[in-house]
Amino acid sequence: MNPEYSQNNELKRTMKSRHLFMISLGGVIGTGFFLSTGYTINQAGPAGAILSYLVGGFIMFLTMLCLGELSVAMPVSGSFQTYTTKFIGPATGFTVGWLYWLGWAVTVAVEFLSAGQLMQRWFPGSPVWIWCALFAAVLFALNALSAKAFGEAEFWFASIKVFAIIMFIILGGAAMFGFIEMKGGQPAPMLGNFFKDGLFPNGFAILLVTMISVNFSFQGTELIGIAAGESENPEKTIPRSIRQTVWRTLFFFVLAIFVLAGLIPWKKAGVINSPFVVVFDSMGIPYAADIMNFVILTALLSVANSGMYAASRMLFSLAKEGMASPLLGKVNRKGIPMNSLLLTLGVACLSLLSSVVTPGTVYVWLLSLAGLGAQVGWISITASQLMFRRKFLRQGGRAEDLKFKTPFYPLLPLLGLILNSIVMISLAFDAEQRMALYCGIPFMLACYIIYFIKIKKQQTKIEVELQLKTKKQMIV
Secondary structure, three states, X not given: OOOOOOOOOOOOOOEOHHHHHHHHHHHHOOHHHHHHHHHHHHHHHHHHHHHHHHHHHHHHHHHHHHHHHHHHHOOOOOOHHXXXXXXXXXXXXXXXXXXXXXXXXXXXXXXXXXXXXXXXHOOOOOOHHHHHHHHHHHHHHHHHHOHHHHHHHHHHHHHHHHHHHHHHHHHHHHHHOOOOOOHHHOOOOXXXXXXXXXXXXXXXXXXXXXXXXXXXXXXXXXXXXXXXXXXXXXXXXXXXXXHHHHHHHHHHHHHHHHHHHHHOOHHHHOOOOOHHHHHHHHOOOOOHHHHXXXXXHHHHHHHHHHHHHHHHHHHHHHHHOOOOOHHHHOOOOOOOOHHHHHHHHHHHHHHXXXXXXXXXXXXXXXXXXHHHHHHHHHHHHHHHHHHHHHHHHHOOOXXXXXXXXXXXXXXXXXXXXXXXXXXXXXXXXXXXXXXXXXXXXXXXXXXXXXXXXXXXXXXXXXXXXXXXXXXXXXXX
């Protein structure tokens, strides 16, 4: 059989391990990393920021272990939506899938808008909507060509970001310890900024607030699971990609925060647009602002690229589960769910329109839902793994037979579920994040109602028709 699948309406397995790794990084390293790290340092202090990212990384590690076990056992494009449907319940799977899809569709719109605004630096006075349309057309074309074309584009998008971070860590670390002279002859700060006002200048309790935003900054790594349905040899590529993603993401984030906190006093870090620009500029690197503008632009397009992919595959999965129109479950001869891709782009464009027409209401609600979707996804991943392993063992399976398994079951998956749930609940205690619950809870309740009123009846009807068809074939 052709390794790219010869069946109708099936995705093609063309993506390699390096594509999976960079796809997950593409969803993680965005504007939040390049622009919001200064706010984290300002709120939590130098040591507090590092501790927040370590805790957020630990939650990511637990979640990815659970996703690895599920993805290797069942490498499907719907990933955690399919697992939630199978092991928790179809109503919950329906809700998780639509919330996650909407979240990414809105995120794509946000990235287009931000990218268009960044272009104003080089082309002042040019209409932002033209850049939004141009970027949307380019990324749509990349996603429409093939899964491999998308993966290859994401590989190079993410490579630029990773290279910029590595150079920042090397040059910034050298300046921090006096190996590179600072502009204006300033003395090397060494570790002075860490101890000047204490490790936690705003107190230890502020860590709980910063951990919310930090945890959200790691979200996007779950894209490995969504891409599992189109990866070559998932038994080998998925575990390798998950290990690389977890440790390298932690390496990049924690070391970059360490250098930033060492070079920029914590009081100053919260009032600057991009701490990375400040650091590069303090070392006398010419065109520092332009370089970082390009890197951030690349980061935005990378997240948008990953978002279009993730959202279209989630719609494809929902359609295959009978939870969306069958038209969304069709693929073209290149293995692309084109209808799902077009609908995702259409909703992203409508979100862009709402940013102009209703910036204070509908657009804010959509943004809040976008932030909630991934967190609900992480909760469903850890809960699904617990249910999957329990069912697997009850049916006579042995943990040793799993080709990738979460260690210390059920301790680590349960810990992951508890920590992810705490992050979700803690949104209620952050005034800026509270809107996510105000919008998300009614949306999820509506999804449950729609499922039981409409979707469940449709699924039952389809199942009856399949059973009758099977009986007729057996009689013939």
